[in-house]
Amino acid sequence: MLSVAVAESVLSYCCRLQRLRQRAQQQSTDSAPPSVTEVNPEFLAALPPAIQEEVLAQQRLEQQRQAAAAANPNDPVDAAAFFQNLQPSLRQAVSEAHTSKSNKL
Numbered sequence: 001m002l003s004v005a006v007a008e009s010v011l012s013y014c015c016r017l018q019r020l021r022q023r024a025q026q027q028s029t030d031s032a033p034p035s036v037t038e039v040n041p042e043f044l045a046a047l048p049p050a051i052q053e054e055v056l057a058q059q060r061l062e063q064q065r066q067a068a069a070a071a072n073p074n075d076p077v078d079a080a081a082f083f084q085n086l087q088p089s090l091r092q093a094v095s096e097a098h099t100s101k102s103n104k105l
Contacts, residue, residue, distance in 0.1 A: 007051055014039060014055055018062070 039059060044052055064085070083091060
């Protein structure tokens with residue numbers, strides 16, 4: 001397994017590469033917002049599985065962040081989808097808080 005420093009270095013490299021690609025894309029099309037770029041599959045395949053998961057998780061988070069930034073704040077929120085997209089630990093905490101509150105009523 002790689003050290004934390006190596007993992008951070010790889011993630012930092014991927015983020016820098018993504019920012020450079022976004023800047024280049026933004027400069028070529030100023031009217032269109034930058035999109036999340038895909039990580040090079042060959043680069044990803046060369047990484048250990050744990051690092052691959054971290055890189056892909058970071059990419060998903062960035063995609064979600066950009067989707068949220070582009071969303072219309074006046075659109076209704078789908079509570080079930082919101083709840084499903086929470087991290088499992090946070091989803092459990094919210095569920096327990098709701099159950100606790102319901103039991104008090």
